[in-house]
Amino acid sequence: MTFESPIFELRQVSRTFGQVSALTDVSVMIHAQERVALLGPSGAGKSTLLNLLNGAIAPTAGEVRILGHEVRRLSPRQLRQVQRHIGRVYQQHHLVTNLSVIHNLNAGNLGRWPLWKAALSLVWPQEVATAAKALAQVGIPEKLYARTDRLSGGQQQRVALARVLVQDPIAILADEPIASVDPARSQELMNLLRDLCERTGKTLVVSLHDVAVARSHCDRILGLRQGRIAFDLPTAQVTDAHIRDLYVL
Amino acid sequence: MTQASPSRRWSPPPLIRNPFQRWALILGAIVYLLLAISTLRIDVARIIQGLDRGSRMFAGFLQPDFVSRWTDIQAGILESLTMTVVATVIGVAISIPIGFGAARNVAPLPIYLFCRAWVALARTFQEVIIAILFVVMMGFGPLAGVLTLSFTTIGFLAKLLAEDIEEIDPSQVEAIRATGASWLQVMTYGVLPQVMPRLVGLTVYRFDINLRESAVVGLVGAGGIGSTLQTAFGRYEFDTAGAILLIIIGLVMVTEIASGVIRKQLQ
Numbered sequence: 001m002t003f004e005s006p007i008f009e010l011r012q013v014s015r016t017f018g019q020v021s022a023l024t025d026v027s028v029m030i031h032a033q034e035r036v037a038l039l040g041p042s043g044a045g046k047s048t049l050l051n052l053l054n055g056a057i058a059p060t061a062g063e064v065r066i067l068g069h070e071v072r073r074l075s076p077r078q079l080r081q082v083q084r085h086i087g088r089v090y091q092q093h094h095l096v097t098n099l100s101v102i103h104n105l106n107a108g109n110l111g112r113w114p115l116w117k118a119a120l121s122l123v124w125p126q127e128v129a130t131a132a133k134a135l136a137q138v139g140i141p142e143k144l145y146a147r148t149d150r151l152s153g154g155q156q157q158r159v160a161l162a163r164v165l166v167q168d169p170i171a172i173l174a175d176e177p178i179a180s181v182d183p184a185r186s187q188e189l190m191n192l193l194r195d196l197c198e199r200t201g202k203t204l205v206v207s208l209h210d211v212a213v214a215r216s217h218c219d220r221i222l223g224l225r226q227g228r229i230a231f232d233l234p235t236a237q238v239t240d241a242h243i244r245d246l247y248v249l
Numbered sequence: 250m251t252q253a254s255p256s257r258r259w260s261p262p263p264l265i266r267n268p269f270q271r272w273a274l275i276l277g278a279i280v281y282l283l284l285a286i287s288t289l290r291i292d293v294a295r296i297i298q299g300l301d302r303g304s305r306m307f308a309g310f311l312q313p314d315f316v317s318r319w320t321d322i323q324a325g326i327l328e329s330l331t332m333t334v335v336a337t338v339i340g341v342a343i344s345i346p347i348g349f350g351a352a353r354n355v356a357p358l359p360i361y362l363f364c365r366a367w368v369a370l371a372r373t374f375q376e377v378i379i380a381i382l383f384v385v386m387m388g389f390g391p392l393a394g395v396l397t398l399s400f401t402t403i404g405f406l407a408k409l410l411a412e413d414i415e416e417i418d419p420s421q422v423e424a425i426r427a428t429g430a431s432w433l434q435v436m437t438y439g440v441l442p443q444v445m446p447r448l449v450g451l452t453v454y455r456f457d458i459n460l461r462e463s464a465v466v467g468l469v470g471a472g473g474i475g476s477t478l479q480t481a482f483g484r485y486e487f488d489t490a491g492a493i494l495l496i497i498i499g500l501v502m503v504t505e506i507a508s509g510v511i512r513k514q515l516q
Contacts, residue, residue: 054427056423056426056427080429080430080431081429082429083427083428083429084428084429085429086427087428088424088427088428090420090424094420094421094423094424095421095424096421096425096438096439096442096443097421098442098443098445098446099438099442103438103442107424107425107428107430107438107439108428109428110425110428110429110430110431110434110438111428111429111430113434115431115433115434115437118430118434118437118438119437122437122438160424163428167428
């Protein structure tokens with residue numbers, strides 16, 4: 001599925017939580033098939049930005065458009081229809097550990113499936129071929145019927161990626177997907193994520209702590225500091241001075 | 250700080266400072282207790298008579314008679330088991346939606362308050378009182394018993410299920426919601442799997458409680474082995490009553506062991 005106009009569009013967006021303002025006056029446009037890294041110190045607003053991009057939270061001021069739809073104008077049902085085109089990967093602990101891998105993969109289908117099919121699938125797994133293919137793509141095809149809580153952290157992260165593949169969204173939002181994996185495996189996971197996006201033409205927005213990974217895997221870097229955009233440049237134009245200023249205490 | 254002199258030992262400060270008030274209260278309580286006991290009309294003759302009857306009862310228990318009323322006993326056991334199974338199934342089926350509704354993290358406020366009110370109502374009264382109500386409404390027999398046990402199952406299971414749901418890992422649910430899943434899909438994929446082992450465990454545990462209670466509610470006319478027991482006592486057939494009690498003990502022990510084993514497997 002392709003989409004012509006900007007995938008994400010933020011106009012003067014602010015978001016506060018009670019008294020704390022997490023994002024202030026952020027304007028960004030992200031187009032199809034871009035790979036954008038979000039960099040910034042802890043608390044800079046990276047997770048808030050990702051949550052705005054899939055409509056999990058609404059802005060306190062400004063306008064968020066996802067796939068051309070203004071988030072605040074959407075009914076809950078319409079929002080869900082938009083959300084099924086936006087896949088999410090988290091740092092960890094976001095798989096349902098009591099379910100086997102196949103059901104976690106099929107959770108990617110929930111935006112498409114009617115309730116009866118979703119419920120039936122828990123007893124009699126549906127569309128197993130799709131799920132098995134996705135799991136093979138992330139390199140652990142033998143774990144299809146394993147219980148998710150028996151997998152290692154790296155394997156769980158692969159399952160999370162496979163779930164996004166099953167969901168087959170237009171864009172993927174990844175929130176520090178490699179923060180809890182060792183360096184070797186984080187390279188592998190990021191390669192996997194980049195290749196999947198490249199091959200299927202998906203847009204990727206990924207928050208990272210590792211500047212080198214951001215440089216090697218993304219073509220645009222967005223620096224966030226204290227809830228504001230510090231810089232928004234193609235990777236080639238990001239200098240060490242940019243990075244230093246971003247993380248300075 | 251100065252050191253306390255050894256002659257003045259520390260003692261806890263009295264609850265009531267004024268010694269006059271304190272002693273007046275203690276004396277008042279003693280007088281009240283004596284007066285209260287005197288109104289009970291404790292009759293030594295009746296106690297002796299009771300002890301005599303008690304010894305005959307125990308003699309009956311020592312020689313339990315399974316045979317002469319066996320058909321009644323058998324019918325009673327079957328009725329109790331049927332009541333337990335039906336009431337547990339109905340009770341659990343109703344408890345699940347109420348339990349979800351009574352969990353603050355998944356239910357909107359009006360539904361939450363409504364379901365909590367139901368749970369509170371179902372937990373207010375003891376089984377026997379509810380059984381009496383249903384016997385008055387539905388007449389004697391197992392229907393009243395089934396309704397009683399179903400009702401009390403809701404109070405027990407919905408409350409514990411709701412508490413369990415309130416303690417689930419929200420990040421797992423968030424990820425399911427982010428796929429564009431509807432509320433019911435989020436419940437079946439994100440919430441239910443997290444509470445399933447406990448739900449099954451609680452159901453088995455409640456089955457065990459319901460079997461025990463089915464004997465109790467029978468005593469007020471709500472059917473089952475309790476009714477058979479009540480009849481046996483009414484006829485002064487202590488040997489039959491003894492047999493019934495032994496059977497109840499056996500049944501309860503078997504289900505308790507079984508439910509313990511099943512719940513351990515689920516951990």
